[in-house]
Amino acid sequence: MKRKSKQKKQQGNLFPCSLEDVKTALSQSMNDNPDFYAKFIDISDQQRIGFYYISSITDDKVLYNQIVSTLMEAKKYLDYKSIDNMIPLPEPTKEKKVDKIDDHLLQGAVCIYIENETSCVNYFIPRQEKRPPEAPETESLIFGPQVAFTGSIETNVNIVRNMVDSKQLKIEKFLVGEKIPTEVQMVYLDDLANDDVINEFRNRLTGLEVEDILNSSTLSQKIEDNPYSIFPQLLVTELPDRFTYSLKEGKIGVLVDNSHTSIIGPITFTSFFESTEDLYSRWTIGAFIRLMRIMAMVLSISMTPLYVAALTYHYEVIPEALLLALGESRSRVPFPPLFETLLLETLMEFIREAGARLPTKVGQTMGIVGGIVVGQAVVQAGFTSNILIILVALSALASFTTPSYLMGSALRIVRFSIILISGVFGFVGFFFAMAFILIHLLRLRSLELPYTAPFYPFQYKDLDESLIRLPYVLDRNRAKSNLPKKVGRNASRSQHPIFRTSKKDIDE
Amino acid sequence: MKHKIKSILLILLTTLLLAGCAEERILEELGIITAYGLDINENGDGLLGSIATYQFSQQRTNENQLIFSTGRTAREVYSNADSKTAKQLVNGQLRAGLFGQELARRGIMPYVDGLMRNPLISDSVYITVTDLPAYDVINATDFEEAPNIGTYIYRLLEHAIVNENVVQSTMHEFVKNFMKVGADPVVPLLTKENDKIIIRGIGLFQDDRLVETVDIFDTFFYRLILDEYERAESRFTFPADDYETDLNNYGQGENNDQLSVSVHQIRSNTDIKLADASDFSFDVDITFEGRITEITLNLDLSDPEILKKLEEDIKEQLEDKVNEILAKTKELNVDPFGIGALYNTHFKKDEQLSATEMRENYPDFQFNVNADVKIMRYGITE
Numbered sequence: 001m002k003r004k005s006k007q008k009k010q011q012g013n014l015f016p017c018s019l020e021d022v023k024t025a026l027s028q029s030m031n032d033n034p035d036f037y038a039k040f041i042d043i044s045d046q047q048r049i050g051f052y053y054i055s056s057i058t059d060d061k062v063l064y065n066q067i068v069s070t071l072m073e074a075k076k077y078l079d080y081k082s083i084d085n086m087i088p089l090p091e092p093t094k095e096k097k098v099d100k101i102d103d104h105l106l107q108g109a110v111c112i113y114i115e116n117e118t119s120c121v122n123y124f125i126p127r128q129e130k131r132p133p134e135a136p137e138t139e140s141l142i143f144g145p146q147v148a149f150t151g152s153i154e155t156n157v158n159i160v161r162n163m164v165d166s167k168q169l170k171i172e173k174f175l176v177g178e179k180i181p182t183e184v185q186m187v188y189l190d191d192l193a194n195d196d197v198i199n200e201f202r203n204r205l206t207g208l209e210v211e212d213i214l215n216s217s218t219l220s221q222k223i224e225d226n227p228y229s230i231f232p233q234l235l236v237t238e239l240p241d242r243f244t245y246s247l248k249e250g251k252i253g254v255l256v257d258n259s260h261t262s263i264i265g266p267i268t269f270t271s272f273f274e275s276t277e278d279l280y281s282r283w284t285i286g287a288f289i290r291l292m293r294i295m296a297m298v299l300s301i302s303m304t305p306l307y308v309a310a311l312t313y314h315y316e317v318i319p320e321a322l323l324l325a326l327g328e329s330r331s332r333v334p335f336p337p338l339f340e341t342l343l344l345e346t347l348m349e350f351i352r353e354a355g356a357r358l359p360t361k362v363g364q365t366m367g368i369v370g371g372i373v374v375g376q377a378v379v380q381a382g383f384t385s386n387i388l389i390i391l392v393a394l395s396a397l398a399s400f401t402t403p404s405y406l407m408g409s410a411l412r413i414v415r416f417s418i419i420l421i422s423g424v425f426g427f428v429g430f431f432f433a434m435a436f437i438l439i440h441l442l443r444l445r446s447l448e449l450p451y452t453a454p455f456y457p458f459q460y461k462d463l464d465e466s467l468i469r470l471p472y473v474l475d476r477n478r479a480k481s482n483l484p485k486k487v488g489r490n491a492s493r494s495q496h497p498i499f500r501t502s503k504k505d506i507d508e
Numbered sequence: 509m510k511h512k513i514k515s516i517l518l519i520l521l522t523t524l525l526l527a528g529c530a531e532e533r534i535l536e537e538l539g540i541i542t543a544y545g546l547d548i549n550e551n552g553d554g555l556l557g558s559i560a561t562y563q564f565s566q567q568r569t570n571e572n573q574l575i576f577s578t579g580r581t582a583r584e585v586y587s588n589a590d591s592k593t594a595k596q597l598v599n600g601q602l603r604a605g606l607f608g609q610e611l612a613r614r615g616i617m618p619y620v621d622g623l624m625r626n627p628l629i630s631d632s633v634y635i636t637v638t639d640l641p642a643y644d645v646i647n648a649t650d651f652e653e654a655p656n657i658g659t660y661i662y663r664l665l666e667h668a669i670v671n672e673n674v675v676q677s678t679m680h681e682f683v684k685n686f687m688k689v690g691a692d693p694v695v696p697l698l699t700k701e702n703d704k705i706i707i708r709g710i711g712l713f714q715d716d717r718l719v720e721t722v723d724i725f726d727t728f729f730y731r732l733i734l735d736e737y738e739r740a741e742s743r744f745t746f747p748a749d750d751y752e753t754d755l756n757n758y759g760q761g762e763n764n765d766q767l768s769v770s771v772h773q774i775r776s777n778t779d780i781k782l783a784d785a786s787d788f789s790f791d792v793d794i795t796f797e798g799r800i801t802e803i804t805l806n807l808d809l810s811d812p813e814i815l816k817k818l819e820e821d822i823k824e825q826l827e828d829k830v831n832e833i834l835a836k837t838k839e840l841n842v843d844p845f846g847i848g849a850l851y852n853t854h855f856k857k858d859e860q861l862s863a864t865e866m867r868e869n870y871p872d873f874q875f876n877v878n879a880d881v882k883i884m885r886y887g888i889t890e
Contacts, residue, residue, distance in 0.1 A: 311535045316600025316628050320662070323540070323601065324655045327564030330536040337534065424524065 014098050016116040019050035026052050026111075029102050036105075041072055049078070052101075053110040059127040062089075063110055067123065071112075078114065080121050092121045128152050133159060136238050138405050143280035148238040153183055153257040156240070160187060160255070163244040168192075174205050176219065180212035183257040184219070187243075192250035194483040197266060200447050201252050215259035217406075225445045230414060232406045233446040235264040235271055242276050249465070250484025252447075266447035266482065268454070270466035272407035273297060278469050286469040294467065296398035301415045303395045304341050305422035305430050307388060311337040313426035329385035338423030340384050344392045345416065347374065352396070453481035473498075536564055539573070539595035542658020545642030546585070546619055547608035549578050555611070557585035558643040560657045561597065572656050576643060582619045600628040603662035605635050605679070606698065608642040609718060617686060617716035624683055631680040634665050637711040637718055639699035650704040661705060665696060668707055672740040673724070675710060675731055686716055690848020690866045694730070697721050714842045729829045732794065733778050733845050741772040742798075746821050748805060751814075767805050769818065771798035771883075780847060782854050788872050790847065792834075794879040796826060800886040809886040823881040830877045838871045847873060 014025055023038040030036045035056045042048050049071060053063065070086050071078065084092055093109075095101050096119045101111050108126025133155065136148035149156045157171065170190040175181040184205060188198060204223040213219045220234040221227065237243060238261045243253050246264045254263040264271075273293040278286035310318055311330065318326060333340055351370030355363040375393075379386045395415065402408035414437065421429035444451035454462030464470040465479035478484050539561040549556040556578050563573040575592050579585035590597045605623060607616045616635075623629050638645040651660030668674045677695045685693040693713040698705055709723040710730060722730060728742050745768045779793040800809065800818075809815055837844060848870060852860040861869060 312532055315533055315535050315538055315540060315598065316630075318535075318601075320601070320603075320659055323562070324564070327535055327540075327562060328566050331564040331566065333536070336532075 015096060015113075015118045015120070019048055019113065019115050022050060022052065022113055022120075025098050026101065026105070029098060030054070030105070039068065041068070043071065043074060043078055044076075047077060048115045050113045050115070051110055052105065052113070053125075054105050054108075057106075057108045057127055058110055059108075059125045062125045067110060067112070067125075080114070080117070080119075083112065083114075083121065087123065089123045089125065092123050094119050094121050096120075128154070130155055133240075139237060139239055139242075139275075139403060141239070141275070141277050141280075144239070144276050145241055147240055149240055149243075149255075149260050149262055151258050151260055153185060153255050153259075156255045156262070157185060157187075159240045160244060160247075160253075163240060164189070164247060169247075172202065176205060176208055177210055177212040182213050185255045186252060187247065187255060188252040189247050189250070192248070192478075192484045192486060193252050194250065194485060197447055197449065197483065198252060201254070201265060204447075205254070213256070216254070216256040216261045216263050217259075219254070219256055219259075220263045225448070229440070229444060230410050231269070231441070231444060231451075232272075232404075232410065233265075233267070233444060233451065235267045235404065236261045236406060237264060237404075238262070239276060245276055245279070249478050250482045250486075266449040268446065268449075268466065268481065269441055269444075269451050270294075272404040273402060274466070275403040277403075283469055283471040290467065290469055293401050293403070296401045297411060300395045300398035301411055301418060302430075302434075303391045303398075304345065304388075304415065305418040305433075307391055308337045308341050308419055309422040309426045309430050312423060326385070326387055329387050332382040333385055334382070336423075338419070341388060341392070341419055341423070342416075344378070344384050344388055345419065347378070348392055348396050349412070449481065449483070454479065457481075533596070533598060537596060539575075539593050539597045540601045541597060541599045542601055542656045543604045543606065543646060543661055544599075544602070545606035545608065545638070545646040546582065546611055546616075547641045547643055548611050548614070554578055554580045555582060555585050556643060557582070557589060558646045559586075559589050559597070560646055561593070561595070562601075562656055572651070574647065574657075582622050598628070599626065601658075602629050602633050603658040604665070605633060606642040606646055606661075607635070607637050607718075609637060609639060609721075610641070612637045612711065612713075612718035615716040616718075620679060620682060620686075620716070623679060629679075632678045634662065634677055634696070635679050635682045635693075636661070636665070636677065636696050636698050637721075639697055639708055639721070645698055645700045645705055648700050648703050648705045650702070657705070661698070664705065664707065668696070672731065672735075672737055674707055674727060675734060685846070686713075688846065688849050689863045690843060690850070690852055690861070691846035692842045692844050694734070694844045712837070712840065712842050712844050714840070719840050719842055720836075726829075726833070729826075729833055730844065732776055732826075733780075733792070733830060733833065736778065737774045737776040739772075740774040740776075741770070742774060744769050744771065744822050744825055746825070750821070751805065751807060751817070767803070767807075769800055769804075769822070770802040771822070772801045773884075774798040780845070780850060782851060783876065785851070785854060787874060788851070788869060789874040789876065790850075792830065792875050792877045794826065794830065794877070796822075796879055796881045797884055798882075799884050815883055815886070819881045819883055822883075823879045826879045826881065827877045830879070831875070834875045834877070838873060841867060841870055843870055 014022065019038070019040050026038075027036055033054070035054050037053055037055050039051045040048055051063070051068060066089065067087055071083065074082075074086065080092075080094065093104065095104065095111075101120065101122065104122040104124070105111060107124065109122040109124045111120050111122050113120040130152050131150050133147045133150050135146040147159070149159065161169065166189065168190045170188055172186040174184045174186070176184045186201060186205065208222060210222060213222065217236050220232070220236050224233045226233065235246075243262050243264060247253055251264055251266065254265075256263070274290065278290050281289070311326065315323075330337075335343070347370075351367065351374075354370065355366045358366055375389055378384050379389055396412075399408045399412050399415075402411065418430065418433045421433045423429075425432065441452050442456060450457060453459060454466055459479075459481050461477055462479045462481050464475060476489055477487050478489065480487055541559055541561050543560045545558040547556045547558075548554075556576065559575045559577070561573045561575065573593075575589045577585050577588035577592060579588050586597065602623070605620070607619070620635060623633060624631075646657055648657065651657050654660035654663055665674070665677065669676055674696045675694050682693045682695060685691045692715065695711050695713065696707055697709045697711045699708040700706075707724065709721055709727050711718050712720040712722065728740070731737070745766055748765050748767045751767055775797045777795045781791045781793070783789045783791045803809075807814055807818070809818075843866070848861070848866045
């Protein structure tokens with residue numbers, strides 16, 4: 001009977017009541033967690049004030065130095081207005097309902113209650129263990145800034161704000177997750193990003209009905225256009241410079257709390273083969289490396305399947321110079337080419353996975369043992385041909401040139417299926433698989449924009465933003481396929497020294 | 509969605525079961541034929557085939573395996589050979605077909621046709637005839653660094669064709685010239701010397717029958733009429749007496765009654781034009797440029813008179829040789845230069861000569877040969 005009335009009180013209006021009542025009510029809704037604290041102080045004979053907070057997520061220095069001790073020294077009758085004048089913290093929220101107070105407490109607020117008042121006031125003093133920004137781990141750069149996003153969304157927004165000092169930078173805040181909400185911020189440049197795309201992205205984020213999200217990678221998979229596809233349709237990056245560069249191109253970024261990575265959209269297939277490295281190095285190098293990555297991607301998914309198909313069905317296409325070398329190294333192998341290749345590719349994946357799961361120091365040893373010792377032994381034992389070892393190693397290397405780890409892994413998985421189909425149907429199967437992948441890519445969309453732009457739909461002027469990289473003098477437009485509000489970059493050609501005609505001669 | 513996935517799986521499964529049984533040809537289980545020779549067998553009633561295949565092994569250096577078999581048809585030869593080896597014989601990597609002289613004189617088109625119809629065989633397979641029986645030639649054991657006799661023949665001919673020593677002789681060319689009205693095939697003639705295959709010259713065909721072989725020196729002039737030269741080399745010899753007054757006093761030994769000149773970097777072009785259709789007369793204009801690299805007697809080439817005389821002599825010899833060759837083709841009634849086809853291009857379809865009419869009329873063709881010889885340089889010391 002007693003409990004029932006209490007519950008009734010909780011749902012309805014608890015206040016006014018005693019400090020102890022508040023404590024029991026809150027403690028109960030906190031499931032009697034040990035890190036829930038309450039502190040009561042007497043200001044005067046008539047007045048008692050209670051502080052309620054969760055110690056593990058509130059900043060106790062601020063709490064004691066700026067709130068509790070200030071009020072203890074007040075020595076006068078207090079109301080919420082005078083409290084607000086005494087405490088130098090921004091934006092207190094007044095609350096009357098217990099379940100609302102719970103939410104605030106869980107986000108790092110302290111709840112101050114003057115006994116027998118009809119409401120309480122909350123100040124946010126969250127404590128977050130912040131790590132300083134560290135060097136990027138999965139997307140390392142040679143030239144670029146050695147900074148990666150951290151786990152704290154505040155630090156990340158701080159980094160982004162510092163890199164884009166513009167009034168146009170617009171941040172929208174959402175809470176995603178019904179059971180365990182996570183803070184998500186959508187960032188874009190208001191004068192560039194396309195409104196339809198912004199709306200699309202916003203709808204995806206707000207319309208998401210999930211209990212919780214783990215981090216940005218899982219969020220991106222939950223809002224992608226085609227969740228069944230093997231290819232990622234949103235770019236997940238840990239590089240703030242890549243993030244801000246994309247914003248400046250008119251794309252939209254999403255930062256997720258407690259997540260070391262951010263999401264960028266809309267993107268195209270070629271985005272995964274671009275790196276900010278290309279922009280930092282000179283244009284010749286950048287352009288070369290970009291083309292090389294694309295070539296590596298094609299080689300990576302085609303070399304071993306072609307080997308399997310040619311050796312199983314199409315001996316007549318093997319060039320005369322290779323025929324002997326292939327035949328000799330194959331003559332000792334007891335397996336058919338398909339099995340041989342799958343064996344070696346799987347071994348390669350084992351080595352990669354083992355190296356990735358183990359601590360760095362052991363992981364390196366793993367690579368050496370796997371790569372050199374096993375590779376050598378496998379050939380000597382006559383399990384595989386040495387030419388296949390070269391091909392498998394080459395295609396593995398080629399797949400690691402892809403700057404995005406997600407895309408690199410996707411390509412490796414795709415390769416397995418192409419190998420299988422090539423082993424069963426030969427070249428017919430190979431080209432069928434290639435056509436299938438191509439059709440699939442053509443049908444994919446990223447935030448309702450075509451995935452294969454600028455190749456299809458073809459945009460000649462966008463090629464310099466994807467496949468090649470032009471010197472900056474010639475790079476005067478943003479990629480049109482992002483549909484930015486403004487395509488031109490506002491850079492007059494004459495500003496470059498070489499276009500100044502009134503230049504003086506050196507001997508003048 | 510579930511229905512869709514099910515139907516996709518069903519389609520995949522049926523394709524796999526219906527079409528999945530493609531014939532596997534795993535490389536190391538194949539006897540890959542690189543060259544094959546055909547002869548008439550001892551009894552004279554069938555064929556004797558000699559087939560050279562790859563043999564993959566890490567221990568051996570000799571990657572050649574020869575299989576001999578007989579049969580009435582080329583296909584029978586092939587299937588009989590298949591029973592003589594544990595490997596599956598395949599001919600997708602065939603490089604050269606060798607036909608023994610005796611067989612070639614009877615006609616080789618049935619066998620070439622068989623190769624032509626096989627989609628796995630490339631059109632650029634070399635068709636050759638051999639001086640000795642083909643099985644003897646293919647049995648040569650010295651094939652330089654090539655892994656295989658077929659590969660060796662391929663490299664040998666490739667080299668000779670690039671160097672403009674012999675005529676182009678792929679199966680495509682052969683069949684093209686065979687089919688064309690007013691043209692006959694020409695193929696390289698191979699022989700064995702010191703256990704090694706060499707090129708001896710060319711073989712002239714009438715339709716698909718070998719009628720005459722030409723040695724390597726005369727091959728130069730055949731090719732001169734047939735095609736243009738970019739970088740060829742040749743030698744001309746004259747009696748030394750003609751130059752007696754111009755000779756300087758070195759290199760004059762006993763046997764110097766002959767003056768030989770080597771000309772290289774020859775650029776030539778032969779232009780055959782129909783002069784008069786009524787009596788089948790043609791103008792054969794040859795432009796010939798070259799550099800003298802070697803001369804057996806000491807001539808003062810810087811003297812324009814002597815150089816002119818030399819040019820005149822070369823021109824004369826060139827014209828003689830070309831006339832001689834053209835006369836010979838008339839006598840044999842073979843048309844390796846495609847002059848008949850050239851004649852036909854001047855007429856409409858219904859007025860053109862048919863293959864038999866062409867054969868009848870070819871001996872009546874008349875040629876007016878005219879050469880223009882120019883010696884460009886004669887060495888750097890003047």
